[in-house]
Amino acid sequence: MTELNRTVAVAPMLDWTDRHCRYFHRLISPQTLLYTEMITAPAILRGDRKKVLDFSAAENPVALQLGGSDPQALAECARIAEDLGYQEINLNVGCPSDRVQKGRFGACLMKEPELVADCIDAMQNATVLPVTVKSRIGVDDQEGYDQFRHFIDAVAAAGCNTFIVHARKAWLQGLSPKQNRTVPELKYDYVYRLKKERPELTIQINGGINDVAAVESHLQQTDGVMIGRAVWNAPWLLYDIDTFLQRADVNKNRDTVLSAYQAYCEEMLLGSVNLHWMIRPILGLFHGLPGNKKWKSYLVTESPRRPKDVSVITEARAFVHTIDTNPNRHKETTEGVL
Template identity: 55%
Template sequence: MAHASRLSVAPMMDWTDRHCRSLHRTLSARALLYTEMLTTGAVLHGERERLLAYDPAEHPVALQLGGSEPADLVAAARIGEAEGYDEINLNVGCPSDRVQSGRFGACLMREPELVAECMAAMGAAVKVPVTVKCRIGVDDQDPEQSLFQLVDFCARAGVSTFVVHARKAWLKGLSPKENRDVPPLDYRLVHRLKRERPELTIVINGGIATLDEAVEHLDAVDGVMLGRAAYHTPAILGEVDRRVFGAGEDVDCFQAVELYRPYIARELAAGTHLAAITRHMLGLFHGLPGARAWRRVLTVEGVKPGAGMEVVDAALAQVLRAQDERRARSLEAGEAA
């Protein structure tokens, strides 16, 4: 599991559902995948079968929890372990209004003792790793104090792996969306955390847009977590196994579609609407000829009643046609020269 954390895909609300994770798994066999954050209340009292569902091919896959009551977190962690999740992660970084009113997420940066209590309780209750995903601080906190304090409290409670979003969260005055971009990144502080706490596994997150950047960070920390870059341009995951894990061959966009087909077919047969699956595929051909047509077909045709695999085929045909046209133009230009 520690090795899997060298490259992971961040938990992202409304995005990293089981359909998204299954797509990402076609591109990388080794990256660690995360669920969306699930509150302890949802896990304990909600539609557990639906919320915790995942495809066995997703392994390694981690369950991220939101909460601050040790007893509830223990109960939810035990459920996650029983469901087969490879890791239980506590969210100490989400800045939304909902988490503030519920006393979890980023506001817990102000309560490191409580976070440590929660982590100690979960660690004693389950055999799978329990980890923390946090910010470097909130509001007017001094990150050099708040980050190290949280990490040290949790380390004493038995936590060995921390995912650090390398920017503050502003709980007052910024929206959750603005909190992903506005507060400045401080990668050096996270690198310093690793230097000064070498015995811990430190994973860096926040604003990392390319695989080149990710590989560069691996000189200073143990792992990199990609967020929006992995979602909007999932093709970058196709090089992860070779470049980050040193094993396996690259998977291109066309191969990913072929590998994803059996999953799509199973889900359609189970009654899943095509658009629920294909919405995660829109960025697959980003930057390539035919990408706009690919998105258009999936978006327009995929939402229609009864839409099936033929929509994916039609979208793919648009990409292939655009590729053929580009090759033809290149040949004509070469002959003219």
């Protein structure tokens, strides 16, 4: 099955894919590529570097997503990231927020392919890590496929050979970042066509991929899939995808993952972080199962009251009426009995 070598990634999501979320996703799936939230070059070079970049080697493989457009500053960040053990550097050319536009980075860089090429060139000279780009298919009045391919070609000419494409354009005026993730229509055919016309490039697709069937279908046409909101809402999807890719650990289930995450929380709670921050990525763990609603509401109400008490998670778990939540394991057991 050719899909086995394809990349599956969890999308960078500001305020969501922090180190705790990544640690949790890694417990579910050993091979899925994980991304940091977008971190701007000035935040790394002039801010609290430890705070923004600190992560655990157990989260790897992790790609650091950078926001910026100053080639030398980005190159310096790439060097720092390599020293810290990140495994890929990704440049954000997709974020449409006003703040990001004022800083002349994110999606507005779709209009400046030469500048993006300079950034890639500088970063590649500074690190041995792969340097990749996450882009849109266009911005504002960039309607056609040709402009999109022109952008990709210009950046590829600087040596970038991996592109993750959020398959909708962004409206830089008038739509919020949230609307820019739903309003402009998805055009998967642009990404498929790009892969056909530029087979030498690694092309991964992003946007609206919500289940295993969609993953399977996109992997027929591209080199990888990146999933954002669907994983946040139902993180066990990562396990289902691993099952489809024939790489899931059959001894794993939601409970084994949860106990490992609880142990991690206990350790983290010794520092300054509080439980209510760390429960956010696990809220969707029992998505679709009986008791899910109570599990979530107990965690949300109880964790701020008892910010250092990890047993809140055990108490919440009691609301979910399922013993072994791994369908593969169940199947195995049944087959074993038969």
